[in-house]
Amino acid sequence: DGGITQSPKYLFRKEGQNVTLSCEQNLNHDAMYWYRQDPGQGLRLIYYSQIVNDFQKGDIAEGYSVSREKKESFPLTVTSAQKNPTAFYLCASSTDINYGYTFGSGTRLTVV
Amino acid sequence: EDQVTQSPEALRLQEGESSSLNCSYTVSGLRGLFWYRQDPGKGPEFLFTLYSAGEEKEKERLKATLTKKESFLHITAPKPEDSATYLCAVQAYDKIIFGKGTRLHILP
Numbered sequence: 001d002g003g004i005t006q007s008p009k010y011l012f013r014k015e016g017q018n019v020t021l022s023c024e025q026n027l028n029h030d031a032m033y034w035y036r037q038d039p040g041q042g043l044r045l046i047y048y049s050q051i052v053n054d055f056q057k058g059d060i061a062e063g064y065s066v067s068r069e070k071k072e073s074f075p076l077t078v079t080s081a082q083k084n085p086t087a088f089y090l091c092a093s094s095t096d097i098n099y100g101y102t103f104g105s106g107t108r109l110t111v112v
Numbered sequence: 113e114d115q116v117t118q119s120p121e122a123l124r125l126q127e128g129e130s131s132s133l134n135c136s137y138t139v140s141g142l143r144g145l146f147w148y149r150q151d152p153g154k155g156p157e158f159l160f161t162l163y164s165a166g167e168e169k170e171k172e173r174l175k176a177t178l179t180k181k182e183s184f185l186h187i188t189a190p191k192p193e194d195s196a197t198y199l200c201a202v203q204a205y206d207k208i209i210f211g212k213g214t215r216l217h218i219l220p
Binding site for chain 2: 035042043044045090099101102103104105108
């Protein structure tokens with residue numbers, strides 16, 4: 001079945017450490033996105049990529065980095081510069097924005 | 113400023129009690145409005161896209177409608193399995209803006 005796979009489902013990180021969240025899709029979608037979801041807030045865009053080897057900052061890119069070396073993969077690195085990284089992270093993809101996004105099942109990151 | 117506001121924040125209904133969720137928006141250059149369902153600890157699941165005022169879409173007990181300033185998600189005779197958070201998102205000219213969602217709880 002086609003879809004988006006995010007891993008791991010739960011991730012714990014010590015303060016000062018970088019951590020990478022995986023996002024893989026087999027939908028042959030060109031565009032991929034990373035969102036952050038906090039309780040009581042809407043989804044906020046971190047980074048997005050519309051084509052391989054190209055990506056743009058979203059509304060809250062500070063403290064995050066991404067790469068898009070393959071069409072299928074769009075990993076997100078949460079760096080030690082991100083001051084409040086504990087959140088639920090969602091990866092999404094689309095082939096045509098008019099048909100909405102397909103979301104992964106999310107990664108819950110907790111800083112301990 | 114582009115904004116999407118959903119109301120109410122939370123709604124508790126008895127099984128079979130129909131109601132509506134609201135999504136009001138102020139954006140320049142609306143290109144589409146989306147509804148998603150999100151279960152706890154999971155990613156949102158796409159429900160509908162609406163493009164123009166007057167448009168309606170239906171799926172099982174859900175019907176989405178769109179006017180020039182707002183959208184409604186009507187739920188008819190809901191069942192406990194309809195309990196979830198419903199997210200509204202608006203595609204403006206160059207970005208998608210999500211509302212904070214409505215938490216719907218259907219009591220058996």
